Amino acid sequence: MRGLSDMSTLAHYMGIQEESQEILDVDEEFTNGALHPLVPSAAVTYYYNNDPETKAHVHYETGM
Amino acid sequence: VTDNLLSAEKLAVARAVFAHLPDGSRGDITSGVCATAVAHCLTVEAYRELSRPLDGLLASRSVCFLRPEPPLIYPSTDSGASELWSQGAGFAIQHLEQRNAIVNVLCGLITEREECLVTASLYVSRLGSTSMSEHIDAWDAWLLQLVGTKAFMLRHANRGRLELAAGDWVFLPSGVPHAVSTPSTLSIHLSVNLHRQRKPAPN
Numbered sequence: 001m002r003g004l005s006d007m008s009t010l011a012h013y014m015g016i017q018e019e020s021q022e023i024l025d026v027d028e029e030f031t032n033g034a035l036h037p038l039v040p041s042a043a044v045t046y047y048y049n050n051d052p053e054t055k056a057h058v059h060y061e062t063g064m
Numbered sequence: 065v066t067d068n069l070l071s072a073e074k075l076a077v078a079r080a081v082f083a084h085l086p087d088g089s090r091g092d093i094t095s096g097v098c099a100t101a102v103a104h105c106l107t108v109e110a111y112r113e114l115s116r117p118l119d120g121l122l123a124s125r126s127v128c129f130l131r132p133e134p135p136l137i138y139p140s141t142d143s144g145a146s147e148l149w150s151q152g153a154g155f156a157i158q159h160l161e162q163r164n165a166i167v168n169v170l171c172g173l174i175t176e177r178e179e180c181l182v183t184a185s186l187y188v189s190r191l192g193s194t195s196m197s198e199h200i201d202a203w204d205a206w207l208l209q210l211v212g213t214k215a216f217m218l219r220h221a222n223r224g225r226l227e228l229a230a231g232d233w234v235f236l237p238s239g240v241p242h243a244v245s246t247p248s249t250l251s252i253h254l255s256v257n258l259h260r261q262r263k264p265a266p267n
Contacts, residue, residue, distance in 0.1 A: 008145075010114045010116075010145070011115045013145065013149050017115070020112075038264045040161075
């Protein structure tokens, strides 16, 4: 499995990958406990219900 | 670290964003300035989404590039996306409410109040980017500028050109013809879309 740093991202193509990473390094992502019941959120739920080490890969490689 | 709970602080931000949303029932174009903390929080989320692995976004047709004609292009490969960006096309990440937790909560709060389907898109462009020609959206849009500036050319009796800087918002009712341009090096704005005629489709 590829590491996240090996993956293509829009930030990479935009040339802001480093800046983005600096921002995200100090800001944790939400988890799914309080997702709103009126909004379809299969992608977010799927993302967070998977192993934290692989969730990004599972989530995005399935295209959800 | 995942604790399966939104932090109280961030949930408060989602509610603060919601509190900014004007009453759009009269169909007026309104504008204002967001609290700094709100704009900052959503800017972080914008960078988070731009840092997602691209392949899944492409596979689910969640990224479209914007050009005058045809207006929307959905690339299927990394190289296709890269080429469109290098050609100067701006892009949008669609259905952010299904991908980002804070946007999910925000859209849910608006759905509760407005009783209609609410979606969100993130628009990214740079100086000289191409975009759609003048067009009309079928939904009310609450647009919050997060990074840089964006100019909106509105064809409306009371408003003409409107330029949003980071932290500014405008509520644009459906049916107002508009075109956009990017005066700054980089522009990112969030569009929260209220589909008045469509009922929510909950999980």
